[in-house]
Amino acid sequence: EAEVAQSPRYKITEKSQAVAFWCDPISGHATLYWYRQILGQGPELLVQFQDESVVDDSQLPKDRFSAERLKGVDSTLKIQPAELGDSAMYLCASSLDQGPNNEQFFGPGTRLTVL
Amino acid sequence: AQSVTQLDSQVPVFEEAPVELRCNYSSSVSVYLFWYVQYPNQGLQLLLKYLSGSTLVESINGFEAEFNKSQTSFHLRKPSVHISDTAEYFCAVTLSGNTPLVFGKGTRLSVIA
Numbered sequence: 001e002a003e004v005a006q007s008p009r010y011k012i013t014e015k016s017q018a019v020a021f022w023c024d025p026i027s028g029h030a031t032l033y034w035y036r037q038i039l040g041q042g043p044e045l046l047v048q049f050q051d052e053s054v055v056d057d058s059q060l061p062k063d064r065f066s067a068e069r070l071k072g073v074d075s076t077l078k079i080q081p082a083e084l085g086d087s088a089m090y091l092c093a094s095s096l097d098q099g100p101n102n103e104q105f106f107g108p109g110t111r112l113t114v115l
Numbered sequence: 116a117q118s119v120t121q122l123d124s125q126v127p128v129f130e131e132a133p134v135e136l137r138c139n140y141s142s143s144v145s146v147y148l149f150w151y152v153q154y155p156n157q158g159l160q161l162l163l164k165y166l167s168g169s170t171l172v173e174s175i176n177g178f179e180a181e182f183n184k185s186q187t188s189f190h191l192r193k194p195s196v197h198i199s200d201t202a203e204y205f206c207a208v209t210l211s212g213n214t215p216l217v218f219g220k221g222t223r224l225s226v227i228a
Contacts, residue, residue: 004158038126040220040221041193041203041220041221042119042207042218042219042220042221043159043216043218044218045215045216048215056215067199079195083172091158091159093158093159100147100166101166101211103161103164104161104216106158106159107158108156108157108158109157109158
C-alpha cells in the first residue's frame with residue numbers, strides 16, 4: 001500500500017541550530033502539504049504545493065522557515081534558526097489534486113524537540 | 116474565516132458503551148466536513164467525510180457522523196466502542212474550492228476495559 005514517507009521520525013536540536021525535514025509523497029500525487037501540530041492542538045497548514053509551485057504559504061513564518069519541492073515530487077522543510085516554540089510534530093500530507101474531493105494522506109510525522 | 120470547535124478535550128468511555136464526540140463549526144458559506152483519527156505516534160487517517168448528499172455518513176469501522184446545518188454541527192458517534200478505538204479524533208472543515216483544511220483541537224477518546 002502506498003504511503004507518505006517522512007524522515008527523520010524524531011529530531012532533537014538546540015535553539016539557533018538549523019533543521020531540515022524530508023517528505024516523499026505518494027507517487028502521482030500533485031498536491032503536497034506541510035502541517036505543524038503543537039502538542040494538544042490540531043494540525044495547522046504551513047505550506048501547500050501544487051506540483052513544484054507554492055499555492056499557499058500564508059501561515060509559514062518566512063523569516064525562519066523555508067520549503068521547497070524542486071521537481072514536484074519530494075519536498076524539504078527547513079527551519080533556521082530553530083526556536084524553543086518550534087517544538088512540535090511536523091506532518092506531511094499528499095493528495096492526487098487540490099480540493100476537498102481529494103483525500104489527503106498523511107505521513108507519520110517528524111517530532112521536533114528544540115532545547 | 117471558518118473555525119472548528121471540539122467541545123471535549125478528553126472522553127473516557129467503557130468498552131462496548133456508546134460514544135459521541137462533538138464538533139461545531141462556524142462558517143457563513145457552505146462547507147465540507149471531515150473526521151480524522153490519529154493513533155499514537157502516527158499520522159492522521161481519514162475516518163469519514165461529508166461533501167454533499169445524505170447528511171448521515173458512515174465509516175467502515177462503525178463510526179457515523181451527521182451533518183446538521185441548522186446547528187452547524189458534525190458530531191461523531193459509535194454505538195459500541197472497542198479498546199482499539201482509543202485514539203485522538205480531529206474534526207476539520209474546508210470551504211468549497213481550494214481553501215485549506217482547518218482542524219479542531221482534537222478529542223482524546225480513551226476506551227476502558
